[in-house]
Amino acid sequence: MTTRTAEQATAGLGAAGPPPGAARRAAATAWLQTYGVYAGVAVLLIFNTAFTDHFLSAENFRTQAVQVAPILIVALGMALAIGTEGIDLSVGSVMALSTSLIALYLGYGPWLALLVAIVGGIAVGVLNGSLVAFIGVQPIVATLALMVGAKGLALVLLPQLRDVRDEGMRSLGSGDLLGVPYPALIALALVLVVGFTVRRTTFGRQLLAIGDSRPAAELAGLPVRRVLICVYVCSGVLAATAGFLATARLGASDPTALGNLMELSAITAVVVGGTSLAGGRVRIAGTVAGAVLIQLLTATLIKHDLPPSWTQMAQAAVIVLAVYAARERGKR
Amino acid sequence: MNALNSVFSRGSSGTTVADPTSGRSGEGLPGPDRPRGVDRPKARRNEQLSAFAQRHGALVALVLTVAVASLTFETFATGANLENVALSSAFLAIVALGMTFVIISGGIDLSVGSVFALGGVLAAWGSQHGFLVALLLPLLVCGGFGLINGLLIARTRLAPFIVTLASMLGARGLMLNITDEGNETYLVAEGSFIGELGRGSLLGIALPIWITVGLFAVGGLALRRSRFGQHVYAVGGNEDAASLMGAPVVRTKITVYVLSGLLAGLAGALNAGWLTSGITILGQGMELEAISAVVIGGTLLTGGLGFVSGSLVGVLLLKVIQNIINQIGSLEAAYQQVVSGVFLIVVVVVQTWLARRRRVM
Numbered sequence: 001m002t003t004r005t006a007e008q009a010t011a012g013l014g015a016a017g018p019p020p021g022a023a024r025r026a027a028a029t030a031w032l033q034t035y036g037v038y039a040g041v042a043v044l045l046i047f048n049t050a051f052t053d054h055f056l057s058a059e060n061f062r063t064q065a066v067q068v069a070p071i072l073i074v075a076l077g078m079a080l081a082i083g084t085e086g087i088d089l090s091v092g093s094v095m096a097l098s099t100s101l102i103a104l105y106l107g108y109g110p111w112l113a114l115l116v117a118i119v120g121g122i123a124v125g126v127l128n129g130s131l132v133a134f135i136g137v138q139p140i141v142a143t144l145a146l147m148v149g150a151k152g153l154a155l156v157l158l159p160q161l162r163d164v165r166d167e168g169m170r171s172l173g174s175g176d177l178l179g180v181p182y183p184a185l186i187a188l189a190l191v192l193v194v195g196f197t198v199r200r201t202t203f204g205r206q207l208l209a210i211g212d213s214r215p216a217a218e219l220a221g222l223p224v225r226r227v228l229i230c231v232y233v234c235s236g237v238l239a240a241t242a243g244f245l246a247t248a249r250l251g252a253s254d255p256t257a258l259g260n261l262m263e264l265s266a267i268t269a270v271v272v273g274g275t276s277l278a279g280g281r282v283r284i285a286g287t288v289a290g291a292v293l294i295q296l297l298t299a300t301l302i303k304h305d306l307p308p309s310w311t312q313m314a315q316a317a318v319i320v321l322a323v324y325a326a327r328e329r330g331k332r
Numbered sequence: 333m334n335a336l337n338s339v340f341s342r343g344s345s346g347t348t349v350a351d352p353t354s355g356r357s358g359e360g361l362p363g364p365d366r367p368r369g370v371d372r373p374k375a376r377r378n379e380q381l382s383a384f385a386q387r388h389g390a391l392v393a394l395v396l397t398v399a400v401a402s403l404t405f406e407t408f409a410t411g412a413n414l415e416n417v418a419l420s421s422a423f424l425a426i427v428a429l430g431m432t433f434v435i436i437s438g439g440i441d442l443s444v445g446s447v448f449a450l451g452g453v454l455a456a457w458g459s460q461h462g463f464l465v466a467l468l469l470p471l472l473v474c475g476g477f478g479l480i481n482g483l484l485i486a487r488t489r490l491a492p493f494i495v496t497l498a499s500m501l502g503a504r505g506l507m508l509n510i511t512d513e514g515n516e517t518y519l520v521a522e523g524s525f526i527g528e529l530g531r532g533s534l535l536g537i538a539l540p541i542w543i544t545v546g547l548f549a550v551g552g553l554a555l556r557r558s559r560f561g562q563h564v565y566a567v568g569g570n571e572d573a574a575s576l577m578g579a580p581v582v583r584t585k586i587t588v589y590v591l592s593g594l595l596a597g598l599a600g601a602l603n604a605g606w607l608t609s610g611i612t613i614l615g616q617g618m619e620l621e622a623i624s625a626v627v628i629g630g631t632l633l634t635g636g637l638g639f640v641s642g643s644l645v646g647v648l649l650l651k652v653i654q655n656i657i658n659q660i661g662s663l664e665a666a667y668q669q670v671v672s673g674v675f676l677i678v679v680v681v682v683q684t685w686l687a688r689r690r691r692v693m
Contacts (some may be wrong), residue, residue, distance in 0.1 A: 087493070127677075131677065131680075131681070135680075135681050135684055135685075136684055136688075137677075137680050137681065137684055138633060138634075140440065140493050141623070141627075141633055141676070141680055142677070142680070144619075144620055144623070144676075145620070145673045145674075145676040145677045145680070146673065146677075147620075147673075148617055148620050148669050148672060148673040148676075149669065149670050149672075149673025149674055149677075150673070151669055152666045152667065152668070152669025152670035152671075152672075152673060153666075153670055155666035155669070156666045156667060156670065159666070261501070264497060264501055267494070267497070271494070277491055277494060307508070307509070307513050308508070308513065309504075309505045309506070309507075309508035309509040309513060310505070310509070311505075312501050312502070312504060312505030312508070313501070313502050313505035313506060313509070315501055316498040316499065316501040316502035316505065317498075317502070319494065319497070319498040319501070320484065320490075320495065320498050323490050323491070323494050323495070323498075324484075324488060324490065
């Protein structure tokens, strides 16, 4: 509370007459924060076109699109949670839970399996949301508890890998419509839905108002707790959907590995995309570019025979850089 | 504040509905809905009760759990089993000690699990190059991770959880990088110092337990009696006020993260000595265990209030419960994850409730 007032005070001072050098620097960081992610994607595309074999092939673009879909879908939910000045660390475990439930219920057809998985996501979301909204537990702690609990539950339900034998499900993971793979189409549709929700609906406005200042939103009479629960439920449902698509693509349910470190990829995508961790703002286009950036970065490192440990370290650096850029913006 | 209070009383009214006395203007049972200014002595007693539950609740729970377990399982109260519990607690306790300082200062350190694993691998690798390397290398690298965390959090004012989340990834990446993507397991050299430290014993009690007790004594004194400790409380209580008072906010914050990194690295090194190898898959989920232990021990997640001794009790409680789950047998490791997740939720809910109750009174 007090820090925010202090920030506002500095902002006021800055408007009165900033030194020219500082203003230019602030403008540069603002540009970096808004367009840095697109520049990053462009740089990676150019680098890969020049130095990676078979990068500019339709097959490669299809692969990348299929692989980016789960990250993107999870990142959409994460963007909503971060917009309310929250966070959802449980998304990776929800994906694992989703894949376990799908393995158990696939016998009744893929759609029922998806439905059960989504119900699982809703359950985790309701728990997360209730802890945050009613009890007032910090989002990090509430979702950290669910992260461990849901992962454990996923492993209890399905202790080891199980192959997907359902043809319908397999074709969903590998098929395409007019050359665009199904997972990418579904991700695109969800991007449009979430983007519309944030920009054009009352729910979206309320979400951003809560992220700006929860006490103010409460005083203004907004249904704060209902909105918060909805946000975490959305995040759970999106993560469960991502788990469904990832299972379909892999052709196997593997709760020990699926969704591991997904919360980090999603947070990176959102933060790199210019959504501030301080809440009150959600940038969907930036999040899409952020997810693409993470995917391209991973693909680049793998294609140049660098081990996964490099990907992890590079991702850590990207997170810190992105948060650092966002912080410059907040200070201005 | 008003908004918070009203949220609270609305939120809690569901829990007091069953209270038959709630209709009679709040006499009898102490619902938070009770109007202020009524029953002052009772209110004070309730406040004391809340404070007692906050401070000693974990100890009471631990004593009860141990008593029940000793009566239920013949194999529980044996010397070997108790030493087993104490030894497995020791490594987590050292990590939780650092976490206590971080949480009291108002932060959080999610990187401890990865740093723990990294410390173990470095110690095992270093043990082949002399005892100084085996001990100093993990401390240096893990302290370095803590320093980076602290600098980013204190100097550039980035959110602690995102910085430590990134360094959790970075530390695990580095650890996988030096172990050929986790495929190579370094063994602790025969008869090396770190192996002695991990497996040795003094007066019949394992050395890691002695080290843990010593560290907690020093840590408790530092927190309670030293100027640094007072600064940690001040920074966690209200950073702006601490800064106005002239407390070195930046230095204090950097120090707690360095401390957390050092202790996690030391715990990893001792653990590697005990296991005689640097196992790469260790430490996953350890941050949650450490945070749970600290919170169970009565330290507030919002900072500014907490006890080192409570964290030790919290660790013991967690490990006793895990031990009981193992005694039941048949249950898989996955159940432990479910149980610890549920346990953390329950403890945090109770804590939030107690803290608010005290504030409302």
